[in-house]
Amino acid sequence: MSVAAPPALEVLGVTKRFGDVLANEDVDFRVERGRVHALLGENGAGKSTLVNIIFGLYRADSGEVRRNGEVVHLNGPRDAIDSRIGMVHQHFQLVPVLTVAENVVLGNEPTRRGVVDLDEAASVVRALAERFGLEIDPWARVEDLPIGLQQRVEILRALFREVDILILDEPTAVLTPQETTHLLGVLRGLADTGVAVVFITHKLREVMAVADDITVMRRGKVVGSAVPAETDEASLASMMVGRSVELSLERTPASPGDKVLTIVDLVVNDDRRSQSLNGINLDVRAGEVVGVAGVEGNGQRELVEAITGLRGVVSGSITLEGVEIAGMSPRQISTMGVSHIPEDREKFGLIGAHTVADNMVLNRYHQPPYSRHGIRSPGAVEDNAERLVAEFDVRPSNIGAMVATLSGGNKQKVVAAREFSHEAKVMVAAQPTRGIDIGNIEFIHRRLIEYRDAGMAILLVSAELDEVLGLADRVAVIYGGQIVAIESADGIDRDRVGRLMLSGTDN
Ligand SMILES: Nc1ncnc2c1ncn2[C@@H]1O[C@H](COP(=O)(O)OP(=O)(O)OP(=O)(O)O)[C@@H](O)[C@H]1O
Ligand SMILES: [Mg+2]
Structure with a gap:
């Protein structure tokens, strides 16, 4: 009689x-x-907490973790690695100034006569990359790499340690659709070699495409499990959120008014001082959503940063109701009526060591009603925060909590709540639903349309073509730093937009 082998990993109670x-x-x-x-x-269901416990970063208050049937007590990543568990975190843990190879072997460097052997490291990394279809230049510096490649470095780091359990916390949140497809293939390949893969995502399409098993959590508890063959996106969504969710948005056509934001012949450089926007012309009217579709890295980020004052302009003009705003500071631009949901909320949107309440008035704390004649009024700051936390369903609903302790999606809700509350003329929303769960995506999309209908001019930049096509009234396709097409979203040809995104032409 054969006894079934114990599972690779088991969490109990x-x-x-x-x-x-x-x-x-x-x-x-x-x-x-x-x-x-x-x-x-x-968001906030407890997924990251659970995998952090498995990885030994947090210690459970009670319950146990078993590896191959045996109880393990992990006291940190070192122990996890010894136990052959690897993890790719929601926020990468790489050393930016080091090379790819150095990052991969960090802590287990190959040496020759007592010195780190970088050539050996590079060839090990090259072999590993080839084996798993994760091609990368071992000598590149991590800080020079786009985010999708940085993630490859994280994955290679785990694979270098020959893990047999690989945990990935929202790996696709930062990837383009093409990169995502590739990663799902890599995960499938790893599983086929016997690795147990734990994959956290908010995108149900990915789950249906790659998962063998599915576990759903809500408010700290496991609320269900499923296999793709016996479920669908709608039932997974309602299992997650505890109610049925509209997966597509019902909306009325826009009734656009005057031009609010006008961009003419805009030229902007990227971080390496080479031209990344080569003469952009674009306008957004009151009461419409203009969606910018494009493969990441075609100038979207620079466009958003130029409009919001985070990046200097080489030439051209950006006007808000006829007033030139190019060259103004981010705070001036925000005060003039431009709201911004930034792509990188950790860097531009939030201060982790400040409370939710303070983050809700960032950039505004020096103005009435939060401050009068230079004196702060904590009451007004708190009232504002209480109202927004309730309205945006930020969890936990504690306005005194430090933002750093919030889950990824709840951080994004804090940024969105603050930026929607400004009564701005223009909203620049860059990847506004990245890392957000399905229920909250529905909420933020509704909001965007409500504000549009109230007359806001909305510029939506998203790597999700479905999001752009679902929300925009006009679609602008960006390619190589230029707008290669602008058309009404009505009856737009999805395949043609896809071709324009990939090559700048539609043939
Ligand atoms: N270090 C911490 N200190 C205080 N509270 C925390 C800490 N880490 C997590 N929490 C809280 O625990 C709950 C679960 O958070 P967790 O990060 O596990 O959620 P999640 O499912 O990963 O959500 P998301 O999809 O938004 O990333 C949240 O309410 C969060 O605010
Ligand atoms: Mg998380």
Whole structure:
């Protein structure tokens, strides 16, 4: 009689509290060798907490973690690595000034006569990259790499240590659709070699495409499990959120008014001082959503940064209701009525060591009603925060919590709440739903349309073509730093937009 082998990883009855927050409650979770296991759940459901416990970064208050049937006590990443568990974090943990090879071997460097052997490291990395289809230049400096390649470095780091469990916390949130497809293929390949893969994502399409097993969490608990063959996106969405969710938005046509934001012949350089916008012409009218579609890295980021004052302009003009704003500071531009949901909320949108309440008035704290004659009024700051936390369903609903302790999606809700609350004339929304769960995406999309209907001019930049096509009234395709097409979203040909995005032409 044969006895079934114990699972690669088993979590039994794990509970974890942070102060008043029950982040994990009596969680059971089982991961088998050779399978991709998707972990789903709304923002703040406890997914990152659970995988951080598995990886030994957090210690559970109670419950246990078993590896191959044996209870393990991991006290940090070192132990996890010794136990052959690897993790790609929601926020990368690379050393930017080091090369790809140095980052991959960090902590386990090959040496020759006591010195780190960089040539050896590079050839090891090259071989690993080839084996797993993760091509990369071992000598490139990590800080010079686009985010999709930085993620490859993280994955290679884990694979270098020959893990047999690989955990990825929202790896596709930062990837283009092409990169995502590639990564899903890599995960499938890893599972086929016997690795147990734990994959956290908010995108149900990816789950349906790659998962063998699915576990769903809500408010700290496991609320269900499924296999793709016996479920669909709609039922996964309602399992996650606890109610049925509209997967596509019902909306009325726009009734655009005057031009509010006008961009003429805009030329902007990128970080390496080479031209990244080569004469952009674009306008956004009151009461319309203009969506910028494009493969990431074609100038979208520079366009957003130029409009919001985060990047200097080489030539050309950006006017807000006829007033030149190019060259003004981000604060001046914001005060004049341009709101901005930034792509990188950690860098531009939030201050982690400040409270939710303070972050809700960032850039505004020096103005009435938050401050009068140079004196701050904490009451007004708190009232504002209480109102927005309730309206945007930020969890936990504690306005005194430090933003750094919020889950990824709840951080994004804080930024969105603040920027929507400005009563701005223009909203520049860059990847506004990145990292956000399906219920909150629905909420933010509704908001964008409500503000549009109230007369706001909205510029939406998104790597998700579906998001652009679902929300925009006009679609501008950006390619190589130029707008190669602008057309009404009505009856637009999705395939043609895809071709324009990839080559700048539609043939
Ligand atoms: N270090 C911490 N201190 C205090 N609270 C925390 C900490 N880490 C997580 N939490 C809280 O625990 C809960 C679960 O958070 P977690 O990050 O696990 O959610 P998540 O499912 O990964 O969400 P998301 O999809 O938004 O990333 C949240 O309410 C969060 O605010
Ligand atoms: Mg998380």
